Amino acid sequence: MPTVELDLVERPFTERGSRLLVTAAPDGLRVARAEYETPLDATTELTALVVHDPAGRLVPVASTTPSELAFANGVSLMFADPSTLVIAGQHAHASWRLSDGTAQALALNGCHVLVGPPGGWSEQAVRTAAEARWERWFAQMPAVRPDLAERARMAWWTLAVNLLPIGGREGLVPSKYGYVGVWNWDALFHAVALRHASPALARDQVLLLLDHQLPDGQLPDVVHDQGVLAETTDLPRSDLARLTEHVGRANGTALSPSAVPVTKPPLAAWAVWKIHRSDPDLPFLASVYPKLVRAHTWWFTASDPDGDGLPEYLHPYSSGLDDSPVWDYGPRAEPPDLNSYLILQADRLADIADALGRPADAAEWRARAAAHTELLLAKRWDGTRFRTLAGGSPVPVRTVLDLMPLITGRLPRAVAAALEQELRSSHYWGEHPLPTVPFDDPAFDPDAMWRGPVWLNVNYLLIEGLHRSGFTTTATELRRRTLAMVRDAGGLYEYWNPLTGTRATHATSGFGWSAALFVDLAAQPDG
Template identity: 65%
Template sequence: MLDLRERPFTDRGSRLLVMAADDGSLWVARALYETRLSDTTVLSGLRVFRGEEELRVRRALPSRIEFDGGVVLAFADAETLVLTGSAARAVWDQGEAAVDGAYTLVGEGHHPDAPERAAARWDAWFARLPDVREDLRERAEMAWWTLAVNLVDIRGRESLIPSKYGYVGLWNWDSYFHAIALRHADPDLAREQIRILLDNQREDGLIPDVVHDHGVLGETTDLPRSDLARLAQHVGGPPVREAVPVTKPPLTAWAVWKIHEAAPDTGFLEEVYDRLVRSQEWWFRYSDPDGDGLAEYLHPYSSGLDDSPIWDHGPRAEPPDLNAYLALQYDRLADIAQAIGRPGEQWRERAQALTDLMVSRRWTGVRFTTPTASVRTPLDLMPLFTGRLPAEVADQLASDLRSPSFWGERPVPTVAFDDPLHDPDAMWRGPVWLNVNYLLIDGLRRSGYGATADELTKRTLAMVRDGGGLYEYWNPVTGAKATRATSGFGWSAALFLDLAITASS
């Protein structure tokens, strides 16, 4: 069931959203990149009458909105909304029309069978949902619906966007998380998300942050003005004047290999291998300004955690997650090279050397540090992702995760519970994000802490199951949607699904 607020009526491939207004009427807007829905209204004030009696919305399903009296609103296609019924009248702020058979409210053509065809499309999509436990089924169906409606055409290619509420573009690491869920039922579509990004890779190897309707976001000169203003207010240090590359954390090879594990395709591995190598090399050639062998994030957006207090001291930082991802990427490049019969390029040796360098330069004997920030975040624990740490270091990180700083009924806060900067409701400053939990679960298993990974999986699934929706992030104290979090968020849907599928197998 859709509530027409957090879960609008929309369709796969459509930019149109039908939502409930505060006065009980419906309004329709179009989802566009970096544009508020209030600025893209198609029509507003929609109500349906029979005679003088208003026919209220009885329920909203993925395939249709049902009004009292048998009137139905359905998508005939991505651009066409159709009202069907008899002896009714639709009234909206911009006009009115009789509904006796079928009336095309938005779009063109005559589509009397729109509700039946929409139902068949959705039945076919839900039939592909992998099996999950019964207690997780309702939320899994919501997640599977979320992934479908977040698929839109961007520059001629079907792209899974994070949300039609404000995130209408194909974001870099979001796409990797999306692909991890899609691989279970539509591996070709999962591969397409990777291809879109790699097809927009720069010559120097950088994979852009966003592919959107008007081009790509690959450096600060491409940022919308609203982003520049927000960053100037939030990020410490002097403003950045020169053009700075903008990307996202290096998880491409990791995602490619996860797709391959579920649906092997050596042709795809051969297609992307050289581009993955170029991306890996970019980080050390262009994103290591002090030349110490440890890459840095040159811009807050490149970390994916742009509102984290890590950035309160300036626009550049080297939290422990980045080089952990890069070390794991070396191992995944080795896996791919072996699968396609290419020379190993000493990828395993490079993985271990980078891990050793992280330990020697950034391990204090107690924790991994971020040179410019003392705040404690779960990024301190992310070197577990490598699966290559010395046993005593890995044991300390696993123990820290299970400590009161990071562990609770709903772990893991994005700033430690006992850090003075912890705010359970502020983006990246305390709420739980599913991608952080998922990456930690992945790293725990790789590092040999299966029981902790299982417990974190259990608590994460319970939080989402009981929290009311698939949000951008959750308040770790209440388990509810954090105040400013977006609803219907793609990677939350995708990663919940992957964890639920794994837990149900």
């Protein structure tokens, strides 16, 4: 069975459904627990785990695969179940320190629980079960080209280990390193890949959000172990402190002290329709359609403070673009992506209505998409670009969001061609496109999250948009360069430096939507 070698740094030894992470440290192995908004240093179960042979010599780790962490003398760590990490072997000694500093030691003569509830386990039974679990999972991976297979297997493993019980379902968290909850936007991108293995699991990612929909129709930003994050009073203090570093710094406009809704860009109907096309399920469509309509309507009733028919983001986190330079001009902003998503959503709601045998609804949604496109053009297209507003005024900074109206597939040919030409210009088109801020903009920073690095979700959406707008050659080339960048960079990162194509300085590893969208792009036919 093809598998993945884990380095115990970017790729910890862990298991689907488990909060436990085994990583390497200078003094041995560490076992910590992944929890929402909690650093691993605060959830350490044990540290300095080492193995010695009967003569007292230190035994190194020989290999780590998804099913087993093996020391050179046959001692192994394995998951008996998501809560239970065992150590198994003969004629060896293991030692470690508990989180309070207490030293522990064990003479190995079978299979012992290292972390988890007491119980008796058979080494061979644990190994056989673990190997079978991972064989079943990798067997579900969609086929990809041979040159993409190694990175695709890593991505497929990432999706499995990031699955945790969250909010009453099995949710895929963005990363066990610091992102232990189900984020709204991420869940929808995760569903795109999970539909290849388990459409039911993909549907659960959407249902996790809809289960926690607010009475006014808003979808929460995060579903986590303690509840949801749906407004600014729910934010951790560290987030508030970080936001003050850049929000409004160009003009001094501060964050509001009162509660503000926090959500993520509207793509739920887009994800639902992708899942349905892979695995038609009319009862599922019928059950989610009213909730999707309410979520769509929320943007127009609760997130359009100037009443011009073009909703805006009321908070930086609602955009998913936490530190984008558009927020330098204030905590409210209207980049062109939001209304582009809403147009796309209206068309997908039309598709869902058609599938449910509701032609009048479908016609209304398509009419709304057309009218919304006309309004976006009339109010935000200046003849050369779609303008971004902050607090009602245009901002000078340019971002890749200026190109997002391509995803609608509804732009006049001349406007779409102008955007495609800009995308292919030296402002954006390098060996590793697309930077989130163009190379020549004064705000460009290749390592600062949304101020320059490449993000897979942006590229993925624009690849779709280019196809939808008739620019197949550019879409194909953007897909090729995106896949090559991820293949060659060494890991599934949160974002990439667009100058080098390598991991950006502060990007986390094992990132869920990077894994999900890489798999989906790699599974698409070439050409």
